[in-house]
Amino acid sequence: MSITTVAVTGNEVAAYAMKQINPDVVAAYPITPQTDVVEKFSEYVADGLVNTEFITVESEHSAMSACVGAAAAGGRVMTATSANGLALMFEILYIAASSKLPIIMTVVNRALSGPINIHCDHSDTMAARDAGWIQIYSENAQEAYDNIIQAVRIAENMKVRLPVMVMYDGFIISHGIDRVDVLDDTTVHDFVGKYQPNYPLLDVENPLTFGPLDLYDYYFEHKRQQVEDINNSKPVILEIAKEFREISGREYDLFETYQLEDAETAIVVLSSAAGTSKAVVDQLRQEGKKVGLLKPRVFRPFPYLEIAQALSHLKAIAILDRSISFGGFGGPLFTEIRSGMMEFGKTPENINIIFGLGGRDINEQDIAGIYKQLEEIAKSGKVKERIQYVGVRE
Amino acid sequence: MAKIKELAKKRDILSPGHRLCAGCGASIAVRQILSASDDPVVVANATGCLEVATTIYPYTSWRSSFIHNAFENAAATISGVETMYQSLKKQGKIDKEIKFIAFGGDGGTYDIGLQSLSGALERGHDFVYVCYDNEAYMNTGIQRSSATPRGAWTTTSPCGKVIPGKTQYRKDLTGVVAAHKIPYVAQATLWRWNDLIDKAHKAFYTKGPAFLNILSPCPRGWRFPSEDTIKMTKLAIQTNFWPLYEVENGKWKLNYKPKERLPITEWMEPQGRYKHLLTPENKHLVEEIQQEIDENWERLLILCGEK
Incomplete structure (x- = not known):
């Protein structure tokens, strides 16, 4: 070997x-x-x-x-x-x-x-x-x-x-x-x-x-x-x-958590954007912010209970979708996770961020902005806008 | 040449008890063609009458390995099966001789499955593709296809006040396939059963792709009594509506020449789908159709070196 x-x-x-x-x-x-x-x-x-x-x-x-x-x-x-x-x-x-x-x-x-x-x-x-x-x-x-x-x-x-x-x-x-x-x-x-x-x-x-x-x-x-x-x-x-x-020597699970255990807010995101988000988590952790990340690996079958459990202690989460379900209530990852969290009574405040369509970059500033927003939501307990679009000219 | 006594001893791969209509040309074609293989076969089938009437879960009429995938992809599907066979054979994991055959109707072959067929022919898989051509989408209820002949009534080419049935000539699929320059292409039908079985045998035992286009009467869609199926194919041959020929390694050969070509009205008269054409006001259409048939025949004679 x-x-x-x-x-x-x-x-x-x-x-x-x-x-x-x-x-x-x-x-x-x-x-x-x-x-x-x-x-x-x-x-x-x-x-x-x-x-x-x-x-x-x-x-x-x-x-x-x-x-x-x-x-x-x-x-x-x-x-x-x-x-x-x-x-x-x-x-x-x-x-x-x-x-x-x-x-x-x-x-x-x-x-x-x-x-x-x-x-x-x-x-x-x-x-x-x-x-x-x-x-x-x-x-x-x-x-x-x-x-x-x-x-x-x-x-x-x-x-x-x-x-x-x-x-x-x-x-x-x-x-x-x-x-x-x-x-x-x-x-x-x-x-x-x-x-x-x-x-x-x-x-x-x-x-x-x-x-x-x-x-x-x-x-x-x-x-x-x-x-x-x-x-x-x-x-x-x-x-x-x-x-x-x-x-x-490499570990795999149904999903990966990063600095999630003691976090108060977290981003949930698939694939390469999780890499960028981890870098932001590292920066914010140095500033003393209790932020974390969850990256689903297996989307089908969706480990809705396991993911909901892993997120249940958080105050606020942002679920990032790199696709749209036109006319639906948020992107596919959002609807799955939000629905899964219903199993646990107390649900963290949550928002859905649609990003990166057609190859639009998402950068560290964008992600840091999302964490900042989560911090405010965690403090106020209020969500101004449930479904948001980041990185698009509107 | 096949001997009917010998053929009768062979166990049918398509077993009795299937739910195709009485007089359906497809089941006769399938049984005749499959009797021509001396080796086990794997059958692929496009969605259509043949498939829905022979594989209603939990029953199957197929005594051979059989796969139905979807409507437009019988050729691609059998190309996958055949390639796996070649791969396992090369690796020494299988040594049996097996033949591969796909059946599709005219809808699944002339129309929606044409790309899949063309691709599989070009790639040169060792398989036989059979189109059982009943000249319309019979499974969904007699809609016109590109194989429907000019003038015929179908439920999507009805005889209206201004449009008298299908206005276009049918696609020359056998010619389209021959243009792929595959080793063996043939047109056949049921009345000349010997010709059909010989062609099927050739198709099975030709290395590379082989294609058979088989006219398969549909009593429901063509509107004729179900006991007249074979008679219909006889008339198709004798009117030159469906000439019997083959293209072997690029060489065109005529397999049957009627002693006297019957007029196309002989083919039309017994079929309800042409009823509206056989009226004085549509006489010119019948003449045009006759002219097209005669021109095609002349062209075929030249291709086959008969002229």
């Missing part, structure tokens, strides 16, 4: 994780900012460094369709996409999940059109949150690498057997060069293990029908079972995180 430190982009390390996982089939289509994942992986295929058959499909719809076919056939399958590509897959995302196919997909978060925009926000994967996939968000390239490797074990676990998407932020992480500790091939190979097929189509002696017509007499029961499957993944995700710590 050896660990090597490399300087790579998020996309490069995602492709490297795919190489080490060495799936039987990859079906993918290029889209900015995911493109160099498939470029880099094509090189691994061309150099014979993987056993993978790479299907260079003519669209993302066909990418996910071919992934469904390949996974049903009975082998390990991976793909990657972003934004409009994910939207084009939408119909088949549901079919992959309801067919219990453990497909692993890297999604490099990018704003959905329109207007067309190639930069980061979370509108793509938030739109897919109810498709039945497990969703894991990564803060940086290291987490992206670690999450992709763990995703294989989560997806293929017999108690779960569901597709998993692993996210990281477009350009900010996908194209930024970062320091990453990578494991050696054998360690990854041993960790992900041998693929165990479950009712493979290629077992022609034991034929079965995938994707039957399922009407009002059974459909509801099958959907109910899907709820059980995705909820079953929570302990599995934790178990696999524990095993992963043994090979990497």
Whole structure:
């Protein structure tokens, strides 16, 4: 077992994780900012460094369709996409999940059109949150690498057997060069293990029908079972995180807390903006402010009780969403967390901040401003404006 | 050439008890085609009549491995299955000979699934794609597709006071597929069962993509008695409405030449969907349709080196 430190982009390390996982089939289509994942992986295929058959499909719809076919056939399958590509897959995302196919997909978060925009926000994967996939968000390239490797074990676990998407932020992480500790091939190979097929189509002696017509007499029961499957993944995700710590020394949970225990106010935010927020927490802590942070990692299944519990002692929180639910009561993260907090009677004062759409930067001053506002809310107990937009000209 | 006595001994992959209509051309086509493989098959199926009538949970009519994914992606789906097979075979994890086949209706092939089909053909997967062409969206209730012939009534090309059924000619899908320069492309239908089974056998045992376009009458949609299905396909051939030909490695070959071409009205008369055309005021439309058929036939003769 050896660990090597490399300087790579998020996309490069995602492709490297795919190489080490060495799936039987990859079906993918290029889209900015995911493109160099498939470029880099094509090189691994061309150099014979993987056993993978790479299907260079003519669209993302066909990418996910071919992934469904390949996974049903009975082998390990991976793909990657972003934004409009994910939207084009939408119909088949549901079919992959309801067919219990453990497909692993890297999604490099990018704003959905329109207007067309190639930069980061979370509108793509938030739109897919109810498709039945497990969703894991990564803060940086290291987490992206670690999450992709763990995703294989989560997806293929017999108690779960569901597709998993692993996210990281477009350009900010996908194209930024970062320091990453990578494991050696054998360690990854041993960790992900041998693929165990479950009712493979290629077992022609034991034929079965995938994707039957399922009407009002059974459909509801099958959907109910899907709820059980995705909820079953929570302990599995934790178990696999524990095993992963043994090979990497790195800790993972359903979410990460930062200076939260004795904090009075906190920000809840996904992905790369959590990194910026941690720097602000450090500065404010030096000034003696009791501020903290909570960064969800697993968004589906959503650990609403665990997160609500972790936030229950706070006086005020700001939940940051990098996507909009048009006409809804705040962004998706806000509605989930606010709803989860109802389980605990006493709810911290809370606001929702929509930020960073279409790649708009959020900087340390913006975040410091949010903490300042939280301090005032904590003092007064009053929220002036529940849903706010930070970093936009109005 | 297939021997009917031998074929009759084969166990049908599509078992009896499915819920397709009496006289449905699709089930006959599927059974004939699947009888042509000597190896086990994995079947992919686009959403449509064939799929909904054969896989109503918890039942299935399929004795082979079968996958239905969605409407527009049977070709992409089977390309995934076939690629996994190639991958596992290369890795020595599987050694069995297996054939891969996708079935789609004309809606799932000519229209919504055309991109998926084109992609899979271009990538060169080793599979057979069969379009069972019943010339409209029959599963949703007889809506026009790009395979619906000119003049035909459908529920979205009704015969109104000013528009007499479908105004456009149908898409030449077999020609579109042939332009992909895949190793084997053929057009066939049920009446010449021998021709169909031979073509299916060729399609299965050609390395790379193969495509069969099969005219599959729909008694409900075409408005004819369900016992006349085979007769319909005979008329389609004899009027040159549906010529039988194949394109093998770029070489076009005519498989059947009617001794005497019957007029297109012979094809139209037994079908209620053309009823409105066979009136004096629409005579010019029938003449135009006849002319188009004759021109297509002449072009085909040239392509096949018959002229």
